[in-house]
Amino acid sequence: MGHQLTGLPHAPVRVEEAESLVLSLARPAGAERVPVAGALGRRLAAPVVAPFDVWPFMRAAMDGYALRARDLAGASPAAPAQLRVVGEAFAGSGRAGLAVGPGEAVRVMTGAVMPEGADAVAPLETVEEAGASAGRGSGAMIRVARELEPGANVFPKGEDAAAGEVVLRAGHRIGPSSLGLLAALGIAEVEVVRRPRVAVLAVGDELLERGAGAPPPGRVYDANTPALVAALEELGALSRPLGVVRDDPDALEEAIRTGLSFDMLVITGGASVGDRDFTVATLARAGAQVRFTRLLLKPGKAATFAHTDRCLAFALPGNPGAAMTAFWLLVAPAVRAMAGAPPEEIMPGRVPARLMQPVRVRPGRPHYLWGRMASCRGVRAVWPAGPSGTAVIRSQALANALIALPAEVAQAPAGSVVEVLPLPGEVPAFDWLPVPTLSVVGPHDSGKTTLIEALLPELARRGIRAGALKHDVHGFVMDYEGKDTWRLGRAGAERVGIAGPGRSAVLWHREAYAFDAMVALLGEGLQLVLTEGYKSARMPKIEVVPEGGSLLSPAAELLAVVSRQQPPPQPEWLTFADLGAVAERVERWLERWYREKAEAVLGHDREAARP
């Protein structure tokens, strides 16, 4: 090979392998003590221990009278307890030596130190203040007409933390409420993980630093640096843009040497094998050990990882779609680890989500598409945020997830379940039925089950995972008297499950039978539930018409009519010989169904994303 990768490792590396190599070298940056006021967003390097009880004393939780609960034993409207007021206390005016003895009370306001001996507060509203001075001063009498538990209307001492208790563990990310807690603990400085210092470098003669107006011919604005700098800051790093460097080996080497003095260096551009791509060779020349130069990934293949003793260096492809895909997969976890995140927060887990729009990709390498994710009653839904080419930046702006498609996948139909990698950003919530239903109807013995039976493999061939729900009106038997499942159901289990290799079942022992709940249960992980019967339910249908028969369903509900007669009496009707065409209609209807649901959430984003 006569290009910059000559002599360097060029075998494509799997993303998972690359991630574990990078993470094995990403150590938390050292610790530093910072004033609490400047610690927002930082990770604790050591646990925080409460130096004293918080809160430090027992306090009144209501405006009222502090008293001994046992003095109210037997108190009732008919026989109120009578107590003598011996003093008063306000928040912040703790008078030393204030105590409550038998038959006594102290007038207290919320937050006041509870007087010695008192263990409950009777709120003002429940107390009758007797006598001319209306209970304000010492010597006045009050009546309480009900009992109180010890501890009633009192904030206990140490309610939040006892002295010596760990209140925040190492790795905790300091948020606004953590600052409140630290203040309550009287802590002015905390030990946090140093923010990793990350240099960002953009390479290319064609690149212009940020500016206004259309660039001169042949030039483009550097879009990677601002995106990377912001993402790095969000991840807890201290980023330093080194600017744009030309495709010149000497200029590049100087910039890279500067970059290698940071904890991390992220370069974009010049990472491929072109005549003016020098990034990777220069990294090696500047003394970094190059570990891989290719990822098994689309987009983001041209990604290099190298390191020195003190610096992790990434040379990402210049194309913004490829650069940011590789960034979220490889660089972001390393930054989190270096910023002190605990292990469970370093690699955001991939989560399953239902694809709302079909996608097609060229198989061969794992593919990542910019996605928009929303949640629906606990089910995640995702759709492409727009075109996902390697040079594309617009879809990224709308994305809050990356849709991960394994190497062998060429297409994923609407409704299929895919893995997604959540990205920073809100996940909007919406509601819709978890899975669409399609009913096969027709007179008794017309061949409904036969049709579903023949249709299921046709749908499977199209990548559609379908379930089936049988409507029964006669009282089916699936469980036999004396069987364990029968006994558990009879004993009152609302649902009884039985699980075995290749076959499992759930039996619902319920008075009322709920179609929606049944479909939701069946639909888990599937794209479609086919039901048999339900001819009067308002849902899309396929109707089977026996020889000489006529239609039962309103035309508007019908996706297809399947006649048992050959040729069919109506030219637009299909027959059992045309099941491919029936499946085709089901597939198109499904795509529309998912698209319409997605439409409801996409709103204006949709237009921006150019469907």
Ligand SMILES: Nc1nc2c(c(=O)[nH]1)N[C@H]1C(S)=C(S)[C@@H](COP(=O)(O)OP(=O)(O)OC[C@H]3O[C@@H](n4cnc5c(N)ncnc54)[C@H](O)[C@@H]3O)O[C@H]1N2
């Ligand atoms: N013979 C081959 N050519 C290419 C291959 C390959 O395997 N063999 N891979 C292609 C793929 S895929 C990618 S991705 C790119 C990666 O190449 P480079 O990292 O060398 O990127 P550049 O050539 O510098 O730039 C590519 C493209 O992106 C634009 N760019 C670069 N930096 C920025 C920036 N900061 N902001 C906005 N746009 C940027 C640049 O102008 C180019 O248009 O290689 C392919 N070629």
Ligand code: MOO
């Ligand atoms: O591999 Mo390029 O880096 O796909 O987009």
